[in-house]
Amino acid sequence: MRDYIRVVLTVAVLTRVKGKSPYIGFCGEDSCFTVFKDEANFATAREVCQGKQGDLMTVRTANTNYVLSRLLNDLPGDFWIGLKYSGERCSDASSVLKGYTWTTGDNTTDYKNWKNNDSVCSPHCVSVSREDLTWTERPCSDRIEGYLCEYKDPEMCDRLPSDSETSVIYRTPVGLEGENLASLPQGSIGERLPEGTKYLCFSRTWRKGPWSCEVFSGGCEQNCAMNGTDYQCTCSDGYVIAENGISCIQAPEDPCDEAGCAQRCSKVNNTVQCHCDHGYELGKDGKSCNDIDECADKSRCSGEHMECVNTYGSFECRCESGYEMNNNKCIDIDECVNSPCEHSCVNTESSYYCTCFDGYIISSEDGNRCELHCSQRECPAVCDVNNDFHCDCPDNYILEERRTGRYCVDIDECLSSYVCDQLCENTFGGYVCSCEEGFELVDDHECIDNSSFTTPYDLFTPTVGPTTPSGVSAGGLLGILIMIVLTILLIVLVVRHICKGHSKKRDLKIQQKSGEDFSDLEQVTLDKNMKKSSVPDRHLKEVV
Template sequence: MRRLLQSILGVLLSAHLGIPSLADQNLSNLICIGQSCYLASWTSKRHNKAESYCSDQGGHLMAVRSSVEAEVVEMLLGKSVDTVASVWIGLELKHALCTDVSQPLRGFQWVTGESDTNYSKWKSNDTKCGKLCVVVHRDLSWEEVLCNTKSDGQLCEISYSASCKPISLPQGYDIVYNTPVGMADPGIPFLPPDTKADIPSANLSLVCGDPGDGEMKWTSKEYGAWNCMIENGGCSFICNGDIGESKCECHQNMNLSDDGRGCIPLPSSLQCIPDQSTGTCVCAKGFTPAEDGRTCQDIDDCALIPDLCEQSCTNTEGSFMCTCFDGYEMVDEQCKDINECESSDTLPCEHICENFSGGHKCVCWEGFTVDEKDPKKCKQFCNSTICPAYCGNKCSCPDGYVMETEDESNLQCRDIDECESRFCKDLCENLPGSYNCYCPEGFILEKDTSCSPAGGSGEGITPTSFQPLKPTPSGDEHSVQQPIMAFGICVGILSIIIVLIAIICHLVRKHHKDQAALDCKNPEKGLVLQQVNSTSSKKL
């Protein structure tokens, strides 16, 4: 494994790639290998603060379990200034115990909870006790120190589920990688998700991410292909950049995905089967070859064949569907009228139901009209000054009418003349059950039923037009027993008044009797009064 890491790093840093040696580079403090990145920070902190710093970066203090990871430590320390002598790694001694020099980790545990390792390099064999943590020196040796002391820095380890490989660029192109934890070298072997790659010479910015196919790759927020010489333009299959702008193309029976770079298989119905003799595209029933000659497209049967359906035709993929208008149902591939007056479980109309082709209407008995708020119901209607009252369990009149009860055997509803009550401030026209407020010519009707000159500052309801208003007097229902009820109410009120007067008189009379008894029968009252008079005379 050690040789493998050395080989990888050697290739990346060789002169054949045009990358200067390790000592000559202005390297960042980040190294990524596989799906882990290692970050060095040269800020002095105590162990707990160092662990918090790594946690904020999405990782933890570095675990150095192998010689490969030890070489990563060597490379990171090689990027530091000479004043950096030691940095924290992720080892700590729990419960302030003493070290056991016979064990590889001497009783320490990694901050992740494990205690396994294939590598260790302790500076001394002395036994130490207390709340101890571990630093690594420039010579890669490990030393136990108190956790509350400050080191010169810390090494963080950040793991990812996947990563992107560096972008292969044509000669003359430069690139800058900006990872979620800082800048990275152009020669870095792996880059974590959400790394941004800027290529100024191509005016291109790419991001390491998953476009939705489960594979981590370089992608762009822009639609379609970019420069075909860089990552194949982002295309899954073919990037065509010979003429004009670069564009992605897919193999036969595949279509471009929503980003214009990926390719997705066509549904089997849209796939083209080449004819073995002619090589032309053969499509399934209900489909025809598309203009590209490689795929199939649906035939719109409804548009192609007039009167294909009796009433309504809906095109579907590879076929069509006939449907019926509202009020009809499909019976033996024909549209038949639905008789709503007979087929409904509940009566569709309050009075009379009349069926017609494609629908029905509600009709009311004489003296009633359809309620505009609920067309299934009927309400009383009178189109003259006097109409007979409608009597069921009780007798009632339409809106705007009052019941005449002089002849209980022949109850009549008489129209209320709202104009006599001056509901209109100007001109008024009485109507059966209602009235109109209107204005003379040259005036407009206001909301308060007054009239103002046309063209004035007032905002009329409508210019010089009759404005029907709902009648305000009540009278939607009148009972035959109304006079008796009114008389009973009056008698009740009068009785209450008489009782209240009697109670008041009784209380006044009782008060006078109590006062007289106090004046005549209480001898102390006189003495007290005499004493007051005597005292008063002395003061005088």
């Protein structure tokens, strides 16, 4: 039973895949083929087919080619099939497939239908048309009128039996619907009319509804619930189950009005019973419904890099960051496919990183971009190969032309006095500012005296008596002291000079009063002993 649920759940996911519906299709033996009238290139066409767990159609036999012709019988235009050439070298026209491979990855075939035997030396893909079923080679980027998909299923079901009074309508997971389907892939639902019974195809066998509630709600028209070990369809208030066990018809009277059921109510064997939607279980009071934590079952979402997320009434399997779901597996997302890096991209598990060519480094502002870099005083300039005069240098380097070529030379920013407040050290492509002892670097270039800062305690230390805060720094105070000392010295010298002048005048007056004759002494001082007389000239004249 667990394998049945697992396989059919996979098929159920296929039928919920969103996308365009096929225009026409055919199912037989172990394959289904569908035609899409949707203009697309080869890659887009294949993506649609793979989204429904198939691939582009392969034409390996004459019988398959006959099916192809019937599918395109009334459709004009060109259509892609699953044959591609990689273009690594010129194709070999002498081989059966000329070096082409099917999208399934192999090159086995019992049939070929080439339009010509020319060789191609670049990636090409194959298309066909109703006017010309031969294989036409063309660039894979061409947008043509449509494409054909193929779905393999070795355990398809035969048609359900019917008679002149009954008919069966089929719905398949590949998007085909109708009565005239020869074979049905697993996951197909057949509804027999007029009674309305439903059947689910699984492993060549039709299972009558209701089946597992996890697959298309068991085929129930409204609700599906677990009743012991069996599945049971239930109906909303005012409806009851019809004789086919899956449809709901309006009840003549609603017995659930007074039942107080939290979600669903039904009348079974003349009694009213409460039921819960799928993903909930009936509470102990027989009326309330509690969410079932499906993630408690560790077998769910057990794949690598996969996690189970419980939701109300259900759960979801999600992939960890950096991974995406593909065929029910979490595979690493190759972020490098979208070329996020300016130069080179390296994909890693759940992430990626960028690298740069020689002479470049990763930008400090954008990890996806590269910028020129020189790790020495000078480097050769990067010049346009078509224009030698168009050259680039890293930031803070200047272009210099020489006889030997053009070079990028580091700019010494420290030659400018406006770069740093105090000390400047030139570096390759930049510079570093620093301060002398006693100063602190601010904003990477400004130096501020540490002594001008006060600690937090200055704001809270109590003082005795009134104080006057001083705005004079230690350097300013020292300057004031020096000025005071110099002023005192200057005053002392002036006073001394004044006193000395008064003393000489007093001596001269004493000499005049005493009437002494200084003529002899005068002669001596004039001749040799005195370098310069301190007596004024007018006194000398009087003596002579």
